[in-house]
Amino acid sequence: MTAEWVHQSVLLNEVVEAFPFGGERKLLIDGTLGNGGHSAALLRKYPGLHILGIDRDKDALSRAAETLAFAGDRVTLVHGNFSGLAGKLQEYGAEKADGILLDIGVSSPQLDDPSRGFSWRADGPLDMRMDRTSPENASRLLNRASEADLAEIFREYGELRSARKLAAAVVETRQKKPFATTLDLVELCDRVLGKSRPGTLPMPTLVFQALRIAVNDELGELRQALQAAVDVLSPGGRLAVISFHSLEDRIVKRFFKEEAASCVCPPGLPVCVCGKESTLKIITPHALTATDEERSANKRSACAKLRVAEKKEVHFNDTNQRRHP
Numbered sequence: 001m002t003a004e005w006v007h008q009s010v011l012l013n014e015v016v017e018a019f020p021f022g023g024e025r026k027l028l029i030d031g032t033l034g035n036g037g038h039s040a041a042l043l044r045k046y047p048g049l050h051i052l053g054i055d056r057d058k059d060a061l062s063r064a065a066e067t068l069a070f071a072g073d074r075v076t077l078v079h080g081n082f083s084g085l086a087g088k089l090q091e092y093g094a095e096k097a098d099g100i101l102l103d104i105g106v107s108s109p110q111l112d113d114p115s116r117g118f119s120w121r122a123d124g125p126l127d128m129r130m131d132r133t134s135p136e137n138a139s140r141l142l143n144r145a146s147e148a149d150l151a152e153i154f155r156e157y158g159e160l161r162s163a164r165k166l167a168a169a170v171v172e173t174r175q176k177k178p179f180a181t182t183l184d185l186v187e188l189c190d191r192v193l194g195k196s197r198p199g200t201l202p203m204p205t206l207v208f209q210a211l212r213i214a215v216n217d218e219l220g221e222l223r224q225a226l227q228a229a230v231d232v233l234s235p236g237g238r239l240a241v242i243s244f245h246s247l248e249d250r251i252v253k254r255f256f257k258e259e260a261a262s263c264v265c266p267p268g269l270p271v272c273v274c275g276k277e278s279t280l281k282i283i284t285p286h287a288l289t290a291t292d293e294e295r296s297a298n299k300r301s302a303c304a305k306l307r308v309a310e311k312k313e314v315h316f317n318d319t320n321q322r323r324h325p
């Protein structure tokens with residue numbers, strides 16, 4: 001295995017335990033195949049398991065094809081976004097899945113390859129697309145977006161206090177010379193934002209994170225995929241999501257809570273008028289995190305959070321019959 005291949009799957013044991021499949025035939029959608037590390041462990045543990053593996057990065061699919069070759073026709077690989085998992089499942093020829101795994105974010109091979117432009121620590125083209133067939137990349141976004149949109153991106157996705165100042169500087173700088181490389185952006189960050197306070201993330205990390213989330217519509221993808229997952233899971237099927245920063249984890253936590261709620265009527269009504277059914281049972285009341293041992297072996301695991309929920313049997317009820325307790 002060459003260096004650019006290395007991606008240590010985070011929370012590997014926890015993910016395998018999240019799907020208690022046994023030996024029967026089951027179907028899992030791995031929406032973020034990456035190098036195929038989680039899928040490989042699941043296929044080894046569960047002999048009846050079949051996997052529909054999705055990734056928006058064609059390089060990742062090639063790596064996963066090698067990692068998962070041992071499983072033969074138990075694996076089907078498709079290029080695309082996990083927000084479209086319902087359509088991919090239909091093309092695969094199934095209506096329901098018994099499990100869905102989303103290990104969101106970028107992989108180490110993506111981060112460590114300067115030609116992908118994800119890291120501010122190496123010079124390269126300012127690209128940041130997970131899917132290199134998609135039209136929008138980071139330099140195009142920086143060179144064309146309005147000042148207001150840029151400020152919103154830096155504030156919302158990078159949680160940067162100086163978002164407006166940075167957006168104004170981007171607009172001023174690009175009039176002289178358009179942004180083309182990661183170094184162009186790092187120089188701007190150093191000039192406008194200065195040094196970060198001790199104990200906080202370096203400023204370019206936050207700026208790069210913000211742009212990456214925008215270029216890949218990462219939060220929109222997540223929201224759509226969560227809803228699609230609930231729609232296509234069979235009763236008893238599980239959804240496991242690993243996130244790496246609070247913006248994503250907040251979305252997952254809220255979604256699980258909303259789907260687990262069985263009634264959203266205002267307080268005081270004697271009978272239920274909303275008809276809301278609980279669709280998910282939360283399996284992890286608190287997110288699972290990496291052990292100290294995993295953290296010291298793999299720094300990336302330090303901010304990983306795993307949340308798991310199980311699809312419930314849903315019976316559409318007659319709202320007039322359901323009395324509040």
Ligand SMILES: C[S@@+](CC[C@H](N)C(=O)[O-])C[C@H]1O[C@@H](n2cnc3c(N)ncnc32)[C@H](O)[C@@H]1O
Pocket residue numbers: 007008009010031032033034035036037038039054055056057060080081082083103104105106107130221
């Ligand atoms: C953290 S890595 C997954 C690693 C994998 N679980 C393993 O064990 O090797 C995330 C992968 O998800 C892919 N990805 C991220 N967002 C995606 C999306 N919206 N649709 C499809 N793939 C996505 C990335 O291209 C990357 O390869």
